[in-house]
Amino acid sequence: MTVPGLPIRDDLRxxxxxGAPQLDVPYALNTNENPYPPSERLVKALGEAVMDVAGTLNRYxxxxxxALREDLAAFLNADTPGVGLTGRRVWAANGSNEIIQQILQVFGGPGRTAVGFEPSYSMHPIITRVSGTRWVDAFRDEDFGIDPGRAVEAVRGHRPDVVFLTSPNNPTGTALPLEAIEAVLEAAPGMVVVDEAYAEFRRGGTPSALTLLDRYPRLIVTRTMSKAFAMAGTRLGYLAASPAVIDALLLVRLPYHLSAVTQAVARTALAHGEELLGGVEALRGERDAVVAWLRGRGLAVADSDANFVLFGTFPDRRRVWEGLLARGVLIREVGPPEWLRVSVGTPEEMAAFRTALEEVLREAPRESL
Structure with missing residues (x-):
């Protein structure tokens, strides 16, 4: 709905x-959520944690x-041994999107530039532009990777204030080698943000940019509890960086931006991390199985270190998407043209996806899809 004459900013018009489609379907595989809900034991613990703070909600x-930041630092230290983080080097906010927004409020803005490599997380350019920062797409390679030489050339050419690297990348699932990240860090005149929202799903041997923090004071590594931790409804994103970066972010954070309930729920989830992350290995297995299955049907599939798979190619991907939706399976039209993305769900959900896709592919020849 629009109101004639409403004085919206010109750059927002x-x-x-x-937003991904929110439809009531039997099999929702379009938002990369963890399909496994908290156990009854954890539900009880979460309820008790909320009850503990309920009597203090009259106070900020x-x-x-x-305390939450210390818990997050402890988790990252266990996830990537040797990084030696403390709460002083971790920051938390309402989902990774608020983290991105705060970074751009501090290091971006009018007259400044951010560079990203698309296809990638669509909120990076959206929040960049909303913050008044100029967005430059430096593009990924045909295999959805980032060539270090080309990346350095783009960084030196545009001299951005912020560079976004996403590993594993959304929507392609592609992870970056540390060599590519280091090449960008060496060339970048400003901040380098490595978005690791799906890091817990990466295959064995795939490194984390957390290991580079001590060597590069302008590096920021962002994470989330929405994916592997199955806490999408909690809205908790966080980052690791140097203490100076944390101090800079304090300049733009809204007062009391994380509620007492959010902090209590997030800390309880971290305390039960072993249980919550227990489903990650199963999701990795389902991911690898669906990659093999799709390739076995002659489809192109991007290598994935995340909890989703990008596959194609279809001259008319909308017909495939609609055919799946008609069979109760919702996936995502996102990323490069002719490709589709499916989130990894439970064995039952993935079986429904495979059955539906087989029917759609039988319905019409590939060239017409």
């Missing part, structure tokens, strides 16, 4: 709100989320 929460 004509833009569309971000811990403005700096100090």
């Amino acid at each position: 004509g833009l569309e709100p971000y 929460p811990d403005r700096d989320a100090s």
Whole structure:
């Protein structure tokens, strides 16, 4: 709905709100959620944690989320041994999108530039533009990777204030080698943000940019509890960086931006991390199985280190998407033209996806899809 004459900012006119379709279907495989809900034991623990803070909700929460940040640092230290993080080097906010917004509020803005390599997470350019920062797409290679030489050339040519690297990448699932990240860090005059929202799903041997933090003070590594931790409804994103970066972010954070309930729920989830992350290995197995199955049917599939798979190619991907939806399976039209993305779900959900896709592919020749 529009109101004639409403004084919207000129740079926002004509833009569309971000969002995946929210449809009531039997098999929703379009938002990369963890399909395994909390156990009854964890539900009880979460309820008790909320009850513990309920009597104090007349007071503001811990403005700096100090205890939560210490817990997040402990998790990252266990996830990537040797990084030696403390709460002083971790920051948390309402989902990774607020983290991205705060980074751009501090290091971007009018007259400044951010560079990304698309196809990638669509909120990077959206939040960049909303912050008044100029967005430059440096593009990925045909295999959805990033060639270090080309990346360095783009960084030196545009001299961006912020560079976004996504590993594993969304929507392609592609992970970056540390050599590519280091090449960008050496060339970048400003901040380098490595978005690791899907890091817990990466295959064995795939490194984390957390290992580079001590050597590069302008590096920021972002994570989320929405994916592997199955806490999408909690809205908790976080980052690791140097203490100076954390201090800079304090300049733009809204007062008491993390509620007492959010902090309590997130800390409880971290305390039960072994249980919540227990489904990650199963999701990795389902991911690898669906990659093999899709390739076995002659489809192109991007290598994935995430909990989703990008596959194609279809001259009319909308027909495939609609055919699956008609059979109760919702996936995502996202990324490069002719490709589709399916989130990895439970064995039952993936069986429904395979059955539906087989029917769609039998319905019409590939060249017509």
